[in-house]
Amino acid sequence: MGSLVETAIERSINAVINRDYGAAQEVLAAEARINSIELEIDALAIELLALHQPMASNLRFIIAALKINTDLERMGDLAANIAHSARALGETPAMEPIVDIPLLAGLAQSMVRKSLDAFVAADVDLALSVLASDDAVDSLRTACYHQLVTFMRKDSQNINSGLNLLAVTRTIERLADHSTNIAEDVLFFVKGVDVRHQLGAPSLLIT
């Protein structure tokens, strides 16, 4: 499922940057498969809980898998949203500034890959490196926002494509947020600590 979602994200970004209509179509065609795998994984996880009553790190692994499954399905939806924006952008002449979108997308894609690799390898340091990238994504996205608002203010003819590009940057940021969720679930599964919201010391759930 992770690999399907990674491919969908990569294609959707290429569809925007290279105005590749075919890539956008492929992303939309792959969505149903991602959705059906989500249901399979949920059913398997619940079956494992019901039949084997796992304890400690096995239980945490299954809870993490359930949560990561939800995140991955949403990420598939978000890739489809980017593909829709790419198609809308393809209908107007290519005069809009792509600005820092390739940079922002590259960073988010790296976070997605690292968070999935961290889950597969139970790699705490890799998961922590994903959390550390979050601020860079926010700054890049803010920079894109200001560049695109300036572009829209210049000529009202730019408003439609400006809105589509803003939607793309916002969606890329949400992809990065989901990879942060995955990294937090990896830390919970491997270390048994909940690092979300960082309320002082991490709470110890299961020791």
Place this chain on the structure above:
Amino acid sequence: MGSLVETAIERSINAVINRDYGAAQEVLAAEARINSIELEIDALAIELLALHQPMASNLRFIIAALKINTDLERMGDLAANIAHSARALGETPAMEPIVDIPLLAGLAQSMVRKSLDAFVAADVDLALSVLASDDAVDSLRTACYHQLVTFMRKDSQNINSGLNLLAVTRTIERLADHSTNIAEDVLFFVKGVDVRHQLGAPSLLIT
């Protein structure tokens, strides 16, 4: 937690519609409490799984609670996003059209309330009524989008507040999406069927 999130949503919408800066502040102040309850509920659910190895509908109830917990925390974040938009809107003169936003917000708030009531009462019909509202939200949001783009095209001075109002309508739609997730989790918990993605007949997970 549901009640805190409902209050946060109501206040954030009021902050936009009535330009109520105080309401926006209250939403932002409540976010930390919602976040900490999310951690408590997750820890309790995992403790129940570990200590009591629940089966069948008890197991489904806990899985549903874990998922609804995640949705509610995100809904608290979204209410905070609306509060931020309300503050940004408060910095410009009130000349932008609020258009169908109160209608859209009212519909989404009703979906949120029904989905939470459906969970508490294990009420299948109420959960189904939430799913049935989704199309109306999409149509209203599309209508708002076109009204706001027209407003932005009219004068480039309108672009900033237009973007803030677009963000509000998009966030309200996401709140409605989360209430749909909750309604689907209620159906899974009560009936043992997974209605997500509606791939033909619902798959029977646990009988």
